[in-house]
Amino acid sequence: MAKYVLKRILILIPIMIAVSFIVFSILYFTPADPARIMLGASAPQDALDKMRAELGLDKPFLVQYGNYMWGVLHGDFGVSYRSRQSVFLEIFARFPVTLKLAGLSIVTVSVLGIFLGVISAVKQYSILDRILTVFSMMAASIPSFWLGLMMMLFFSLKLGILPSYGVESGWKSYVMPVIALSLPSLAEVIRMTRSAMLDTIHQDYIRTARAKGRMEGGVIFGHALKNALMPVITVIGSNFGSLLGGAVVIETVFSLPGLGNLIVTSIRTKDVPQVMAGTLFIAFLFCVILLIVDVAYTVIDPRVRTSYIGTGKRPSGKRDRGKPDSEVKAS
Amino acid sequence: MMRWKEKEPAVPAGEVTGRVPTEEEEFIEKEKFEFWHRFCENKTALLGLVVMVIIILMAVFANVIADAELVTLQDISVRSQGPGAGHLFGTDGYGRDIFTRVVFGARSSLFIAFSTIFISCLAGILLGVLCGYRGGTVDTIVMRIVDVFMCLPPLLFSLSIVAAIGNGMGNLILAVSITMTPYFTRVVRATVLSVNSMDYIEAARANGATDLHIIMRHIIPNCMGPIIVEATISLSTMIMIAASLSFIGMGVQPPTPEWGAMLSDAREYMRDAPWMVLAPGLAIVITSLSFNLLGDGVRDAMDPRQKK
Numbered sequence: 001m002a003k004y005v006l007k008r009i010l011i012l013i014p015i016m017i018a019v020s021f022i023v024f025s026i027l028y029f030t031p032a033d034p035a036r037i038m039l040g041a042s043a044p045q046d047a048l049d050k051m052r053a054e055l056g057l058d059k060p061f062l063v064q065y066g067n068y069m070w071g072v073l074h075g076d077f078g079v080s081y082r083s084r085q086s087v088f089l090e091i092f093a094r095f096p097v098t099l100k101l102a103g104l105s106i107v108t109v110s111v112l113g114i115f116l117g118v119i120s121a122v123k124q125y126s127i128l129d130r131i132l133t134v135f136s137m138m139a140a141s142i143p144s145f146w147l148g149l150m151m152m153l154f155f156s157l158k159l160g161i162l163p164s165y166g167v168e169s170g171w172k173s174y175v176m177p178v179i180a181l182s183l184p185s186l187a188e189v190i191r192m193t194r195s196a197m198l199d200t201i202h203q204d205y206i207r208t209a210r211a212k213g214r215m216e217g218g219v220i221f222g223h224a225l226k227n228a229l230m231p232v233i234t235v236i237g238s239n240f241g242s243l244l245g246g247a248v249v250i251e252t253v254f255s256l257p258g259l260g261n262l263i264v265t266s267i268r269t270k271d272v273p274q275v276m277a278g279t280l281f282i283a284f285l286f287c288v289i290l291l292i293v294d295v296a297y298t299v300i301d302p303r304v305r306t307s308y309i310g311t312g313k314r315p316s317g318k319r320d321r322g323k324p325d326s327e328v329k330a331s
Numbered sequence: 332m333m334r335w336k337e338k339e340p341a342v343p344a345g346e347v348t349g350r351v352p353t354e355e356e357e358f359i360e361k362e363k364f365e366f367w368h369r370f371c372e373n374k375t376a377l378l379g380l381v382v383m384v385i386i387i388l389m390a391v392f393a394n395v396i397a398d399a400e401l402v403t404l405q406d407i408s409v410r411s412q413g414p415g416a417g418h419l420f421g422t423d424g425y426g427r428d429i430f431t432r433v434v435f436g437a438r439s440s441l442f443i444a445f446s447t448i449f450i451s452c453l454a455g456i457l458l459g460v461l462c463g464y465r466g467g468t469v470d471t472i473v474m475r476i477v478d479v480f481m482c483l484p485p486l487l488f489s490l491s492i493v494a495a496i497g498n499g500m501g502n503l504i505l506a507v508s509i510t511m512t513p514y515f516t517r518v519v520r521a522t523v524l525s526v527n528s529m530d531y532i533e534a535a536r537a538n539g540a541t542d543l544h545i546i547m548r549h550i551i552p553n554c555m556g557p558i559i560v561e562a563t564i565s566l567s568t569m570i571m572i573a574a575s576l577s578f579i580g581m582g583v584q585p586p587t588p589e590w591g592a593m594l595s596d597a598r599e600y601m602r603d604a605p606w607m608v609l610a611p612g613l614a615i616v617i618t619s620l621s622f623n624l625l626g627d628g629v630r631d632a633m634d635p636r637q638k639k
Contacts, residue, residue: 018479029495137627141620143571145578146594146612153605245486249575263487264579267494279491287482 001305004298008291019283020072024065027276037081037270068276077280078273082266087277090262095281097167097258101250102243104174105182109243110236113186114225117193117232121201122220132190139187144246148180148253165255173256181250185239192235196228203227229300237293244282369632376628382621390437397431403586404428420610423593424600429607432588433614439589440618443504444569448562450508455515456558460546462516463523474520480513489572493581500589503582507572511565518561522554529553556633564626567619574615590615 035051036043052058056067071078077088120132155176156164162176163169200206201224209223210216248260255261259278266274298305370376389396406426414421420429458477462470480488492506526532527550535545574591576582583589585596590611597607 015479015482018476019482022479022483023491026491026495031497137623138616138620141567141616141623143574143578143591143612143615143619145575146608146615149594149598149601149608150612153601153608157602241484242486245484245488245490246575248487248490249579252579263490264581267490267581275491275494279487282487283483286484290482 005295008294012291016284016287020280023279027272030272034081077277080274081271082269087274091277091281094257094259094262097256098247101177101247104178105243106240108182109185109189113189114193117190118197120194121197136187136190139183144180145249145253151176167256177250177254181246189235193232196231200224200227233296240289241286244286366632370628373628375624379621379624383625386437386618390441393435393438397434401428401431402435402588414606421606423607429610433610436588436590439583443573444566446504447507447569451511451515452562454512455519458516459519460523463520477513477516485510486572498584500583518557522557523550526550526553560630560633563629567622570619
């Protein structure tokens with residue numbers, strides 16, 4: 001087991017390097033002259049040239065990338081064009097907010113989504129099931145930022161019980177952002193859990209478990225849910241990506257001082273190192289989540305454990321080969 | 332969900348063309364008919380289709396429904412007016428008619444959604460067929476790159492592309508297309524792999540058909556099902572990403588009417604003029620709901636597991 005996790009962590013390194021290369025190449029094309037931003041519009045030409053040389057901007061693309069990555073390896077993510085401070089300081093200050101937002105959302109999505117999905121499947125065709133189906137259809141179609149605005153209108157401006165911006169009021173500040181952010185993903189998890197549960201619930205081994213005299217709760221959660229959990233975990237993992245992306249927008253809506261907000265303001269001010277560092281940070285976080293999901297498969301499903309551990313095969317990408325993604329995404 | 336009904340016999344294809352159809356054509360015709368049959372049984376999907384058609388018509392005939400001049404006409408005397416007789420959905424902070432802007436906003440939103448679908452589908456088919464059909468090193472390299480691209484959260488990825496190449500509708504379309512291409516590539520490649528092992532491909536090859544012929548005549552037509560499903564389901568994702576980016580000011584720029592950008596404008600007036608955030612938001616919800624219903628219907632109707 002430890003060997004497998006170690007292997008997965010080692011695979012993470014080339015992936016992260018590739019991700020950083022993509023992000024660096026994209027942002028390399030930003031039409032901003034950092035020297036001009038730092039020195040102001042009226043700076044003389046030779047001062048600009050000197051500044052460019054100092055920043056290493058006169059070197060070829062690959063050398064610049066190499067220098068940047070060398071710095072990243074040493075914990076130096078570059079210097080903000082605006083504040084002239086290490087961008088890492090700002091990221092470090094903002095990261096907890098995003099982590100809290102995304103973390104609370106993913107917990108809400110997983111717990112509530114699986115629970116409601118199971119209920120929906122167990123009580124198939126009941127009123128509750130129908131309500132949940134309609135609810136998840138609606139929830140998937142509401143843009144999270146609009147939902148955020150509407151809640152703000154009602155709870156902050158009309159009732160005045162929840163703050164409409166900032167994080168100064170503790171847990172209250174996170175209520176609306178978390179709801180707005182998690183609703184679309186919640187819909188997806190409910191639907192996935194429902195269909196996965198419906199697939200397993202009619203299997204023979206469920207009937208066997210019932211015939212053995214196991215309590216209904218044990219049958220549902222011990223046998224059915226355990227077997228239905230794999231596709232649900234896949235969906236939760238990929239939804240963490242949407243949550244991190246959505247956090248960028250939600251943080252803007254509620255003016256939360258998080259990473260997403262930082263990225264958006266930095267894009268506006270053309271502060272490339274800050275954008276780069278923020279984006280890389282979120283991308284790395286997502287990579288780690290995907291790793292955790294991969295490891296979670298082996299923890300939950302003994303079949304995966306025995307097929308991947310000990311055979312020395314590379315697990316990544318083999319899982320869904322030959323199976324259309326639509327099938328995974330669908331249902 | 333399923334209702335068991337007696338299957339009606341398929342329409343003989345020969346009646347349409349006036350000649351005796353081959354067995355393969357008959358099969359395809361039957362499949363199409365069964366698809367429609369199953370699709371029409373699904374009332375919600377049908378509703379989604381109807382609403383979508385209405386929205387498309389609204390976008391196409393926007394200048395018939397509303398006056399194009401009113402889109403950008405700023406009338407200071409009617410600033411921030413509530414919904415009423417003169418202005419159905421009220422006016423915004425610049426005195427522009429919100430109803431007109433919502434109607435014309437459908438043009439931007441639908442144009443963005445459909446063109447991103449078109450571009451990323453095309454790129455996905457190209458790459459997917461290349462990988463699935465050729466296999467080998469090309470396949471490995473492209474799929475590794477696709478894997479890496481999928482490690483970036485979609486919205487963030489689009490955002491960083493827009494940050495680099497700048498705002499505007501064209502750049503937004505490009506950014507979202509690049510973001511979605513890996514997903515299509517995966518679907519197409521997986522389908523090509525399963526189609527490639529079919530007997531009729533082997534037969535065509537034995538007949539001496541060229542690779543291009545096999546790809547164009549056999550592989551791509553047989554891959555269309557999953558591609559169409561993926562495309563319909565992705566439509567609402569496209570609408571959402573485009574609206575989100577415009578909302579944070581990184582997409583369609585004012586004064587072009589776009590629902591996300593309108594919401595962004597309306598934010599500062601929200602306290603006194605809640606109708607400003609209502610109409611564009613509902614437009615997004617209805618559009619994306621209709622796409623979702625349609626996508627689900629198409630998927631269910633095509634799902635081979637339901638064929639009996």
